[in-house]
Amino acid sequence: DAGVIQSPRHEVTEMGQEVTLRCKPISGHNSLFWYRQTMMRGLELLIYFNNNVPIDDSGMPEDRFSAKMPNASFSTLKIQPSEPRDSAVYFCASSFEGTIQYFGAGTRLSVL
Amino acid sequence: GENVEQHPSTLSVQEGDSAVIKCTYSDSASNYFPWYKQELGKRPQLIIDIRSNVGEKKDQRIAVTLNKTAKHFSLHITETQPEDSAVYFCAASGGGADGLTFGKGTHLIIQP
Numbered sequence: 653d654a655g656v657i658q659s660p661r662h663e664v665t666e667m668g669q670e671v672t673l674r675c676k677p678i679s680g681h682n683s684l685f686w687y688r689q690t691m692m693r694g695l696e697l698l699i700y701f702n703n704n705v706p707i708d709d710s711g712m713p714e715d716r717f718s719a720k721m722p723n724a725s726f727s728t729l730k731i732q733p734s735e736p737r738d739s740a741v742y743f744c745a746s747s748f749e750g751t752i753q754y755f756g757a758g759t760r761l762s763v764l
Numbered sequence: 765g766e767n768v769e770q771h772p773s774t775l776s777v778q779e780g781d782s783a784v785i786k787c788t789y790s791d792s793a794s795n796y797f798p799w800y801k802q803e804l805g806k807r808p809q810l811i812i813d814i815r816s817n818v819g820e821k822k823d824q825r826i827a828v829t830l831n832k833t834a835k836h837f838s839l840h841i842t843e844t845q846p847e848d849s850a851v852y853f854c855a856a857s858g859g860g861a862d863g864l865t866f867g868k869g870t871h872l873i874i875q876p
Contacts, residue, residue, distance in 0.1 A: 683861040695808070695853060697863035708863060710765070743807065750861040752798070755807040 656756035658744050664762045670732040673759045676725055677746030685745040685753060686719055686729050695743075701727065734763045766791040768856050770867025778875050783844055785870045787854035788836040796859040797830060797837045802851045802869075811852075812839070815859065841872075849874045 657676040665671055677684050685700040699709040701721045709719070716735070721727040731738055741760050745753040767790040777783045789797075798813035814821045814828045814837065821828050825844075830837040841848055851871050855864040 685863050687864075694868045695864075695866040697865065700861075700863040702861045707861075711863070747861065750796075750859060752810050752813065753864065755800075755809070757807050 656744055656746050656754055658742075658756035658759050660759060661757065662760045662762075664764065665734055666764050667735055668733045669763075670730065671734045671738075671761060671763075673729040673742050673744075673761070675727045675729070675744030675756060677727070677744070678748075678754060679725070681746035681748045681754075682724070683747045683750070683753075684721060684727050685747075686727070687743040687745065687755075689741045689743060689758075690739075698729070731761075734761075736763045739763050766794055766856055766865040768854060768865050768867040770854050770870060772870060773868065774871045774873070776873040776875055777844055779844055779846060781844055783839075783841045783848070783872055785839045785852055785854070785872070786836060787838070787856075787867050788834075789856040789865075790835070791856070791858075792832075792835065793858055794856040796857045796862075797828070798855050798864065799828060799839050800853045800855065800866075802853065804850075808853060844872075844874050846874050846876065848872060 659674045686698040689695045698711045699719045704721045719729045741758045743758045744756045747753045770787045795816035800808035801811045802808045825842045827840040851869045853869045854867040857864045
């Protein structure tokens with residue numbers, strides 16, 4: 653398996669623009685997680701899905717952030733409008749039945 | 765919600781010596797405790813995990829101990845090697861398919 657696939661790997665955008673991050677979980681995995689990593693705040697859980705259903709979005713910082721999982725093989729994290737403080741590395745991870753979480757390579761987002 | 769404290773933030777040891785990283789957690793309902801290793805610019809990768817029905821787990825040079833009463837767990841690396849240099853994160857969750865709450869990380873430096 654190719655592992656968890658995230659795109660794009662790098663994104664540079666201007667403040668106010670919409671940003672969409674994409675994630676393809678490992679085939680057969682039924683849980684998907686979005687994390688954000690910054691120097692100041694470390695690794696933070698934003699939201700996670702079980703069987704395509706959002707379970708806990710309490711980590712989503714503001715209404716500007718939204719996430720969807722329309723099917724078992726695809727999820728998006730959208731920021732609209734983006735702000736400089738959203739600059740971070742965003743990781744997607746997936747797992748099967750509560751076992752090991754495997755991380756994707758991440759998307760490095762820079763908002764200018 | 766869960767809170768995970770990790771110490772030390774930086775640890776420098778001589779090659780061949782042992783390294784110990786400690787974490788405490790706040791939520792007594794947590795029952796899954798993984799450790800991830802992250803090299804610079806890379807994704808976090810699981811190195812070992814433990815569930816609350818086990819007090820200790822070992823995998824070659826790496827071991828994890830868990831004290832549920834005191835709500836703390838530790839990572840032990842013996843016979844350290846240069847390739848052990850990285851940032852190590854502890855995490856906790858309620859198990860099942862829950863998201864992880866991470867500690868702030870320990871930068872482990874192996875001195876030749």
